[in-house]
Amino acid sequence: RDFTIAIDGPAASGKSSTARAVAQELGFGYIDSGSIYRCATLLALRNNIASDIDKHWPELIDLIGKTGVEIKIQPNSNRSLSVVAAKTGRLVVPSVQILLDGEDVSNDIRTPEVNRLVAKVASDGGVRSAVLNIQRSLAANADTKATETQGNGKDPHVIPGGVVMDGRDVGTTVFPNAELKIYLDASAMARAIRRWDEMNSQLKNKQTEEAARKQENKADTSVPVEYPSVEDIARELEQRDYADINRQHSPLRIAPDAVVIDNTNLTFEQQVYSITDLARE
Numbered sequence: 001r002d003f004t005i006a007i008d009g010p011a012a013s014g015k016s017s018t019a020r021a022v023a024q025e026l027g028f029g030y031i032d033s034g035s036i037y038r039c040a041t042l043l044a045l046r047n048n049i050a051s052d053i054d055k056h057w058p059e060l061i062d063l064i065g066k067t068g069v070e071i072k073i074q075p076n077s078n079r080s081l082s083v084v085a086a087k088t089g090r091l092v093v094p095s096v097q098i099l100l101d102g103e104d105v106s107n108d109i110r111t112p113e114v115n116r117l118v119a120k121v122a123s124d125g126g127v128r129s130a131v132l133n134i135q136r137s138l139a140a141n142a143d144t145k146a147t148e149t150q151g152n153g154k155d156p157h158v159i160p161g162g163v164v165m166d167g168r169d170v171g172t173t174v175f176p177n178a179e180l181k182i183y184l185d186a187s188a189m190a191r192a193i194r195r196w197d198e199m200n201s202q203l204k205n206k207q208t209e210e211a212a213r214k215q216e217n218k219a220d221t222s223v224p225v226e227y228p229s230v231e232d233i234a235r236e237l238e239q240r241d242y243a244d245i246n247r248q249h250s251p252l253r254i255a256p257d258a259v260v261i262d263n264t265n266l267t268f269e270q271q272v273y274s275i276t277d278l279a280r281e
C-alpha cells in the first residue's frame with residue numbers, strides 16, 4: 001500500500017459517504033472503522049452480554065477475535081466517480097456491505113440500540129486493541145491498485161494504490177503516518193438534520209416496499225419502526241461525541257497535521273473534490 005487517507009471527525013459529519021466517494025474516485029480500498037465497532041456492539045447484543053457489559057469485556061474481546069469482519073464496496077466498477085458524474089451530472093456514492101462471518105449485517109449495525117451502546121463498547125481499551133488488529137489487517141489486504149484518474153477536469157494523473165479509512169482515531173492512532181489526514185466537521189444542527197433526512201428516506205423506501213408487498217398479497221411481516229425526531233437525533237449525536245471526546249483510550253482529536261474541512265456550507269461534490277485534489281498534489 002502506497003497511500004493512506006485518514007478521515008476522522010464527529011458523528012454524522014459525512015465521513016462515510018465522503019470517504020466512499022474519495023475511494024471510488026481514486027480507485028482506493030475503503031474501510032469504515034465505525035462499522036467494526038458497530039459489529040463488536042452487535043456481538044455483545046446478540047450474546048446477551050450488553051446489559052452488564054462491564055463484567056464481560058474479556059468475553060467480548062474473545063468474540064471479536066474469533067469473528068470475521070468484511071467490508072465490501074459496491075459497485076466495484078473501475079470507472080472513477082467523476083467520469084460517471086460527467087455523464088449523469090451528479091456523484092453517485094457506492095454502497096457498502098458489512099459482513100460478519102459472512103452474514104450481511106449492514107442494517108443490523110445501524111439500529112437505535114447499537115447507536116446507544118457503541119460509544120461505550122468503543123471506550124474499552126481491550127476492545128480497541130482487538131479492533132485495531134482488524135483495521136490494520138483489512139487495510140493490508142485491501143483491494144487497491146494504481147490508477148490513472150481524470151478527476152475534476154484536471155490532466156490525467158497516475159496515483160499509486162491506496163486505502164481510505166474513516167473513523168475517530170485513524171490519523172492519530174491507527175495510521176499516525178498516513179499520507180493525508182482530513183478532519184471532517186459540520187455544525188451540530190447540520191449533522192442532526194442530515195442524519196434525520198437519511199432516516200426519513202430509509203423509512204420512505206420501507207413504506208414503498210411494504211406497499212408493493214401488500215399489492216402482491218404477501219403477508220406483511222415487518223415490524224413498524226418508530227423514527228426519532230431531529231431533537232432526539234441531535235441529543236444522541238451529542239452524547240456519542242461527548243463519550244468519544246472524553247474517553248481514556250484514543251479519544252476523538254484533530255491530528256496536528258490534519259486538514260480541517262467544515263462542510264456545513266459545502267456541497268458534497270466540493271468536499272469530495274477538495275480531498276481528491278489534496279491526494280493528487
Ligand code: C5P
Nearest residue numbers: 033034035037118119122167168169240
Ligand atoms: O462512524 P460511526 O458513527 O459508525 O462510529 C460508531 C462509533 O464507533 C463512534 O461513535 C465511536 O464510538 C466508535 N469509533 C471509534 N473509533 C473509530 C471509529 C468509530 O471509537 N475509529
